Amino acid sequence: MNWILFKLAFRNIFLHKMKTLIVGSILIFGSFLAVMGNSIVDAIASGMKNSITQSVTGDLQIYSEKAKEALSVFGNIDGSPSDVGYVPNFDKVKTALLKHSNIRSIIPMGGNFALMNPGNFIDIQVEKLRTLYKKKALKDPQVSSLEIESAKQQLLFLLNDLNEGVKQNRAEVILDTQSELESAQRDLQIALAPSFWEDFDDNFESKLELIGNKVAPLVFDDSMLYFNYLGTDLEAFKNNFPQFEIVKGQFIPEGERGFLIHDYVYETMVKNRIARRMDEIKKAVVEDQQKISESKELQELIKANKEQIAELYLTLDYSHKPVLTQKLKTYLNKEEEDLRLLLDHFFEIQEENFLSRYDFFYKEMAPYFQLYKISIGDVIPLTAMTKVGNSSAINVKVWGTFHFKSFENSPLAGSFSLIDLNSFRDLYGFLTESRRKQNQEIASEMGVLDLSKDDLEAIFGDDKKAEELSEAQQAQVSQEKIAENYTDAPVVEKNEAFINAALFLKDSSQMEDSIAAIQEINKQENLGIKVVDWRSASGMVGQMTIALRIILFGFVLILFMIAALMIMNSLLMATMERQQEIGTMRAIGAPKGFLYKIYLIETAVTSILFSFIGTVLALAVIYTVGRDGIPAQGDVAKFFFSGPRLHFYPQWGQILVVFIIILFISFIATQYPAWRAMKISPLRAMQNRD
Amino acid sequence: MRESQRINFFKFKLKIALCVICWLGFGAAFAQKESVKANEKKEADFTPAKALELVKELDERQRSSGDYKATAFIKETEKNKAPKLFQTTIYRRDGLDKFVMVFNKPKEDSGKAYLKIDKNLWNFEPGTGKWERRTEREKIGGTNSRRSDFDESRLTDEYTAIPESMGSLGKFTTYIVKLAAKEGVDVSYPVLKLWIDKGDGNVLKREEYALSGKLMRTIFYPRWQKIFSDSKKSNVYVPEEIRVFDELEKGNSTIIALKDVDLKKLEDNIFTKAWVESKSR
Numbered sequence A: 001m002n003w004i005l006f007k008l009a010f011r012n013i014f015l016h017k018m019k020t021l022i023v024g025s026i027l028i029f030g031s032f033l034a035v036m037g038n039s040i041v042d043a044i045a046s047g048m049k050n051s052i053t054q055s056v057t058g059d060l061q062i063y064s065e066k067a068k069e070a071l072s073v074f075g076n077i078d079g080s081p082s083d084v085g086y087v088p089n090f091d092k093v094k095t096a097l098l099k100h101s102n103i104r105s106i107i108p109m110g111g112n113f114a115l116m117n118p119g120n121f122i123d124i125q126v127e128k129l130r131t132l133y134k135k136k137a138l139k140d141p142q143v144s145s146l147e148i149e150s151a152k153q154q155l156l157f158l159l160n161d162l163n164e165g166v167k168q169n170r171a172e173v174i175l176d177t178q179s180e181l182e183s184a185q186r187d188l189q190i191a192l193a194p195s196f197w198e199d200f201d202d203n204f205e206s207k208l209e210l211i212g213n214k215v216a217p218l219v220f221d222d223s224m225l226y227f228n229y230l231g232t233d234l235e236a237f238k239n240n241f242p243q244f245e246i247v248k249g250q251f252i253p254e255g256e257r258g259f260l261i262h263d264y265v266y267e268t269m270v271k272n273r274i275a276r277r278m279d280e281i282k283k284a285v286v287e288d289q290q291k292i293s294e295s296k297e298l299q300e301l302i303k304a305n306k307e308q309i310a311e312l313y314l315t316l317d318y319s320h321k322p323v324l325t326q327k328l329k330t331y332l333n334k335e336e337e338d339l340r341l342l343l344d345h346f347f348e349i350q351e352e353n354f355l356s357r358y359d360f361f362y363k364e365m366a367p368y369f370q371l372y373k374i375s376i377g378d379v380i381p382l383t384a385m386t387k388v389g390n391s392s393a394i395n396v397k398v399w400g401t402f403h404f405k406s407f408e409n410s411p412l413a414g415s416f417s418l419i420d421l422n423s424f425r426d427l428y429g430f431l432t433e434s435r436r437k438q439n440q441e442i443a444s445e446m447g448v449l450d451l452s453k454d455d456l457e458a459i460f461g462d463d464k465k466a467e468e469l470s471e472a473q474q475a476q477v478s479q480e481k482i483a484e485n486y487t488d489a490p491v492v493e494k495n496e497a498f499i500n501a502a503l504f505l506k507d508s509s510q511m512e513d514s515i516a517a518i519q520e521i522n523k524q525e526n527l528g529i530k531v532v533d534w535r536s537a538s539g540m541v542g543q544m545t546i547a548l549r550i551i552l553f554g555f556v557l558i559l560f561m562i563a564a565l566m567i568m569n570s571l572l573m574a575t576m577e578r579q580q581e582i583g584t585m586r587a588i589g590a591p592k593g594f595l596y597k598i599y600l601i602e603t604a605v606t607s608i609l610f611s612f613i614g615t616v617l618a619l620a621v622i623y624t625v626g627r628d629g630i631p632a633q634g635d636v637a638k639f640f641f642s643g644p645r646l647h648f649y650p651q652w653g654q655i656l657v658v659f660i661i662i663l664f665i666s667f668i669a670t671q672y673p674a675w676r677a678m679k680i681s682p683l684r685a686m687q688n689r690d
Numbered sequence B: 001m002r003e004s005q006r007i008n009f010f011k012f013k014l015k016i017a018l019c020v021i022c023w024l025g026f027g028a029a030f031a032q033k034e035s036v037k038a039n040e041k042k043e044a045d046f047t048p049a050k051a052l053e054l055v056k057e058l059d060e061r062q063r064s065s066g067d068y069k070a071t072a073f074i075k076e077t078e079k080n081k082a083p084k085l086f087q088t089t090i091y092r093r094d095g096l097d098k099f100v101m102v103f104n105k106p107k108e109d110s111g112k113a114y115l116k117i118d119k120n121l122w123n124f125e126p127g128t129g130k131w132e133r134r135t136e137r138e139k140i141g142g143t144n145s146r147r148s149d150f151d152e153s154r155l156t157d158e159y160t161a162i163p164e165s166m167g168s169l170g171k172f173t174t175y176i177v178k179l180a181a182k183e184g185v186d187v188s189y190p191v192l193k194l195w196i197d198k199g200d201g202n203v204l205k206r207e208e209y210a211l212s213g214k215l216m217r218t219i220f221y222p223r224w225q226k227i228f229s230d231s232k233k234s235n236v237y238v239p240e241e242i243r244v245f246d247e248l249e250k251g252n253s254t255i256i257a258l259k260d261v262d263l264k265k266l267e268d269n270i271f272t273k274a275w276v277e278s279k280s281r
Helices: A002-015 A017-057 A090-097 A121-137 A145-168 A178-192 A194-198 A204-218 A234-240 A263-270 A273-287 A296-307 A318-332 A339-346 A354-368 A421-428 A433-446 A453-461 A463-474 A479-485 A508-525 A544-577 A579-587 A592-628 A635-641 A652-678 A682-689 B002-045 B048-062 B273-280
Strands: A060-064 A103-116 A225-232 A244-249 A259-262 A379-385 A391-404 A417-420 A500-505 A529-533 B067-077 B084-093 B098-105 B113-117 B120-125 B130-134 B159-169 B172-181 B191-197 B203-209 B215-229 B234-246 B253-262
Touching (some): A002 A017, A002 A592, A017 A391, A017 A544, A017 A592, A017 A652, A060 A508, A090 A103, A090 A500, A090 A508, A103 A234, A103 A421, A121 A145, A121 B130, A145 A178, A178 A194, A178 A204, A204 B120, A204 B273, A225 A234, A225 A421, A234 A417, A244 A263, A259 A263, A263 A391, A273 A296, A273 A354, A318 A339, A318 A354, A339 A354, A379 A421, A391 A421, A417 A421, A433 B084, A453 B215, A500 A508, A508 A529, A544 A579, A544 A592, A544 A652, A579 A592, A579 A682, A592 A652, B048 B159, B048 B172, B048 B191, B098 B273, B159 B191
Parallel strands (some): A225 A417, A259 A391
Antiparallel strands (some): A060 A500, A060 A529, A103 A225, A103 A379, A103 A500, A244 A391, A259 A417, A379 A391, B084 B098, B098 B113, B120 B130, B159 B172, B172 B191, B191 B203, B203 B215, B215 B234, B234 B253
């Protein structure tokens, strides 16, 4: 009996070869895509998990349960840090959570951003000279007259160049009107006169103020640097994020304050723009095999370098000018003595000379220029907006640069630098009890009432109202009233507070259980925290694999739906063609169930056969391509792949799920044609014969 | 007979009433016409020359010509946030366009300062000991106040006055003057609208617009004080209170209170970086 069923089913399959092939192709493609796609998405998800958990989030993140926004360690869409408030007592939280056996470590952290605005080349040199004079006045033994003389000569070198710039109306000089030009020439004449420098040491304050206020504003300034940073316990950070690695300089010694810049930021923002462009061209020419003559983008970079030579030239130490001039004269085989013109010739880059000039630039020229706006070991001023609303600034030493192994140049992993927790807290500006009291005193001294716009309009229109408000204002504003205004403001002892913290689990597969346990501890010990997994904590970035999976699932589902419709259509057509045969079978006693089974077997065979072929093909690709890995195109891809290549492997569980889904869809698609076939009466066979 | 007399008397009363109504009506219409004429005359009188004269007068009234020192309190109120408060001291030498603002309280901000010399606005951070250039759009202490709120009025130098209309602000009749920034001048806002009291010539209200025409801030000057200046040999008008309403972030406002205004001569070295640094120490 069973063999008859199979025979009939196979006969039908072969009878409608073309339809079977069309349905089969769709099933092959669908199953291939589902198996292969799932394998790739799984690999990306795993890569992303590694990149995110190993660079910033840990397995879980905790933050204040009173947070106004959900935590996103990479910041909001507009780039601002998410407003999550803070948890006041780290030690208490740490002690309580470490009681849970699956928590390995807790690293306090918090994100913010800061600016560094040193001013233009002349501002920087003026400030350097002022500092030297001030140190000398304080009898600092490290400041020598020679050093001051050298700084003065450097300033003179810059002023002379600016003077030439004004004469030649160079791009870096800002002069809008004729009167500005005249005034600039007058001021430069004063500053360059030998008499101006004769008594410089005795009157340095007034001389430097003249240069700073009259001359320096003539130079274009775009030296502002912007840093996203993560304040954390650096020692704990280093120990818990194994892919963290120092690239330049050194790690901040224990107990010291300091700043570590992500190497990606250091190379793409802090590095001199001319050198950066040279690097970009090199990468395009060597790694991406692009041709300068064919790439408009590369030609634009070369043009920009030629137009902005000042950015490099003005970082030159004046004392090296003769050496560099000679080197360039020899290299370029030119008799020109003007270094600026020689640099102009040097940056006339073409296909043939690029690599040689690139090497010469780094080997012979770079040592004479300041290649980075910040050198390792510099103490830099960072200014941040505090949570109280005013600005806060600190000096912090740059100890080095770092990256995370496997995704060194990723802009996402490089989106933050690192600062010690104390400096972070200073810049964050918590509202302390002392600050609150001071606010009360200032408000009391100020003695004004808060008035709305309507109240103010009333002051202008109604004498009585004005009088009332005036009297109220004249009266001392009561302390109670002021205190009321501040009852909502959280107060904190800043050396204990943290914004969020990364939790590493001993067994990360127990994530859900650990979350539940932490929630329970939080409830019992009243810690005031909420806990989220790494995916939620990474905001939009973490949701990307889910989005990818949804897109893939949707696409495959559409394919399977098409396959189901094709199956149904083909079976219906077959039913119409086989009415007589089915009628005959019914007439000789075949029960309805017999017909139903034929249809079911026919569909099952088609589905299993073709989805098997699709799966085998997908497995073949996975084993060949997946093992070698797909190369990551670009630095963003490296972050998602958690390395330079994406390796992917078969996911047997998901293959089984794909099979079950295909069988289920086929089963559903069979129902209507089978029902139609079962409705055919034995009479139909006789009618047709008549 | 009596009946007809009563009717005549009634008709007479009706005629009188109609006459009174007509008279009142015509009177009112005439008065209104006269008033419109008067307003039109007023508007006609409000020429660009008049607008310029008013703005010049504003500048002149606030010009101290000599030095100026005051204690300025700033209170910034933002929605759902604790207010920010600062106490600062302002030093000005208006003749040379020099300006210093030193923060005194709270102690976390003590020693922070702004120094303006010529077109340069410098910001000093005692935390780093460094000076940074800022623009006139700088939000003082992170509040919605600008340096120009604390400076003398230099509207004639910075803006071109355009008469807008006559108007009223409560019980005050005001001239409304529009001001457009002159080319190449660094100002906080390129377009202003002033409500100038017709009676005493003080500005009562000011609206500040971005170049796009968007209203950014509305400022009220509810109180002015008169202080005699020896150098000017006449009175100088100083606002006691300035109330700034943020029009972008509705509900946010800033109050500036100026106290202990002193117009005596100041030390020359105040307007230098060295003095500001010494003050912060």
